[in-house]
Amino acid sequence: MAKEITSRAENYSDWYIDIVKRANLADNSAVRGCMVIKPYGFAIWENIRDQLDKMFKETGHVNAYFPLFIPKSFLSKEAQHVDGFAKECAVVTHHRLMMAPDGSGVVVDPTAKLEEELIVRPTSETIIWDTYRTWINSYRDLPLLINQWANVVRWEMRTRLFLRTTEFLWQEGHTAHATKAEAEEETLRILDIYSTFAEDYMAMPVIRGIKTANERFAGAEETYCIEALMQDGKALQAGTSHFLGQNFAKAFDVKFLSENNQQEFVWATSWGVSTRLMGGLIMTHSDDDGLVVPPKLAPTQVVIIPIPKPTPAIDEVAKKVMADLKAKGIRVKYDTDLKTRPGFKFAEHELHGIPVRLAIGERDLANGQVEVARRDTKEKMQQPVEGIEQYIEDLLVEIQANLFNRAKAMRDAHITKVETFAEFEEVINRDIPGFISAHWDGTTETEEKIKELTKATIRCIPLDAVAEDGVCVLTGQPSQRRVLFAKAY
């Protein structure tokens, strides 16, 4: 039915690209690895952003904005940090263009070379901590709870729309605390916000966990994460919250005078989620007919379609229903486009993932009914016009819950416990491999060996992992708990 969408079974990767493009979420741009986020895609992102922003503010955070450019020297102040990012930095070396002497266009003016190159931020820890040095003097200045919404650039070798782009949009929180315990508490508070948002708004179930040393953020003491499972059985890291210890405070000399009149280094966290969440949203719920957007994040939650086209009688009912829905805070549109016919509109709105569709024709009016169609199950029902606003309000809640439950059932069905490496290999090579729960001896060597053999990485050590004696799936060395492996985006 839907034209030009590759089916998931045929080629999952092509399906994903088709959804992104056909649902008007984003396009490739003239710049390698950079995308244009189109109005519809951006509207969903705005809903994600607004909700998270609200949750950050409710927990005492404030927004600020730091520069796009970072002096090169800042990057080298924290050794592990620069190690992690050096290979993917865009560097600004000049500040002026000039007309080419041969008239062929503009060229870089060689006399406009910067004394110190500027790095386009891949993340802002360095410039922010350089700033914090001047902001923090006393324990009375703490905690400092700041977030920024920004774009960052990471020169990745290979990009994928939303999932890994050269430039992406995100939020990055950077907090400073007087004690280790407070900073650790903050790290977990944010992890909580992320998992609540993912599950309650995106309807995307996530596993909360800790990264292994190997997968830890460059410069962090501990990285917490939420991991989701996509329909093709690959994992997606959906958000991270880092406990940075005193690493950045020491690198940027950020000290405060304690209540005891002692100079002490500040304790830090940083945390972020990005436009990658859009990729997670798509791959969690969408189907071969197009995008599926959970009601809470849908720019339009209900669309009303006149059958076959607007008439005064249909308009009257549609407008009343719209007013009643709007009064309940429901985002509704009346599709009065005269250029397209109902069948086209049905397909188009399904492609865009609008959760509920109402169709109103003369036949319905005669019966005092409307046709209600839900995007998640594709079911159609006749409902009385009278009281429809309450029915829809309840239906949106049900759809939101159904999407989550469906995704969770899928996810849970694809967490496989294995005891031997043979089992491990069998599961990881399935069409939909999912998470593998296995014992691991705790060494980076084993982790990397498994990755080399199977392409699976340790996604996290789940926070709710129970102590359980076992032996490493690869080496047979003793292990106290299971960790989750998966192939990842």
Add this chain to the structure above:
RNA sequence: CGGGGCGUAGCGCAGCCCGGUAGCGCACCUGCUUUGGGAGCAGGGGGUCCCAGGUUCAAAUCCUGGUGCCCCGACCA
């Protein structure tokens, strides 16, 4: 960085092998008929064929060089 693909109308593509008036579908404009799951017919508008050079009477097509994007892999808080 390796492998592959593609640059021709707004979008998606054919034409290239075998040089000879630049085409098709969608979209767009006009008109009529349609309209409960992507309408039909008729007429119409729209092009530096990625760039540069070469071969030729003649190049979208052949040759040389360049360039851009995409996909797969390696890589990746």
